[in-house]
Amino acid sequence: YDGDSKTDVSIFRPGPGEWWYRRSSDGGNFAAQFGSGTDTIAPADYTGDGKTDIAFFRPSSGEWFVLRSEDNSFFSFPFGANGDIPVPGDYDGDGTADPAVFRPSSNTWFINNSGGGTTIQGFGIAGDQPVVADYDGDGKDDIAIYRPTVSEWWIDRSQDGLLALQFGASGDQTTPADFTSDGKADVAFFRPTTGEWFVLRSEDFSFFSFPFGTNGDIPVPGDYDGDGTADAAVFRPSNNTWFLSQSTSGFEAVGFGIAGDIPTPNAYVRQ
Incomplete structure (x- = not known):
């Protein structure tokens, strides 16, 4: 939201119709109804x-x-x-x-x-x-x-x-994004039952998988460190915590949100 090429941790709060996001550029918060x-x-x-x-x-x-x-x-x-x-x-x-x-x-x-x-x-x-x-x-x-x-x-x-x-199975949640840095979105999904991510490389249609998350987590992929590669990430509603597996900046856990919030990077993730 702040134009620094990094995905911002952000939520929509349906009750009052509020948007909250944490600016990655300076760490400050923004809110709007x-x-x-x-x-x-x-x-x-x-x-x-x-x-x-x-x-x-x-x-x-x-x-x-x-x-x-x-x-x-x-x-x-x-x-x-x-x-x-x-x-x-x-x-x-x-x-x-x-x-x-x-x-x-x-x-x-x-x-x-x-x-x-x-x-x-x-x-x-x-x-x-x-x-x-x-x-x-x-x-x-x-x-x-x-x-x-x-x-x-x-x-x-x-x-x-x-x-x-x-590519996938019943219950998987689609998460297409460029996980391999070739400028093309990769076919990908998150499997809630196991907390695993599966990515089909656009380069050669081989796939790789890795664990990141747990059942109940909401996948929120995005480029959180601004290096041009999509990062696997999840929002955990049970404790309103974001877990980011950043390709350059490494692991980060961020508390942001309250019960009932909807993570906005998940807006187009289908489940």
Whole structure:
């Protein structure tokens, strides 16, 4: 949220509609009241200033609300309908997040491109979960789904075309991110029953796994040390503690949050 290229420890508190985050740049805390417990959080950089904006999608009205990081003013706009799943991302590669929704009722994607125009694309079948990320490293987020019934990933890569993979098992939580520093998101998941992470390397489709976390933890992958590599991390609701396995800075445990808080780096992790 502070534009230093490091993922910030951050939560959304549904009761009062509050956002709290710890700035990695100086260790200070920021708090803002924006939204309600029935809204779906959708933080991303909608204004192109290099900082994540606090934002949410309101399913009841199909509206988006964005709190500008520049001056904490807000704007809103309609895009979507009740039942849609917000899937913001930089689909056109211009450095600004595009509001987008996946409509499960018709398995259709609607993308409001920041450069102009709306993209409408059918992709998926009933029960699929969106797993948006840049899987081919071209600077554009790709339309992608995870099919939990068969543990399949279907990825419509904007540069390299369609890719289908079987990776995972029932109950796994998808956590795609660039864990190998090649500029491409790796297909990955967290297995709550064992506290293990599994990563399928985008380079050669070999995989590796490692233990980090325990049953009940919420996966919150991100680049917490700013070295360009995604770090495995979990938020433990039982004691409101964050555990970070940083690729450069090492292990860190951070107490941040209270009972009922939602970790915002988990906003697009599907479970």
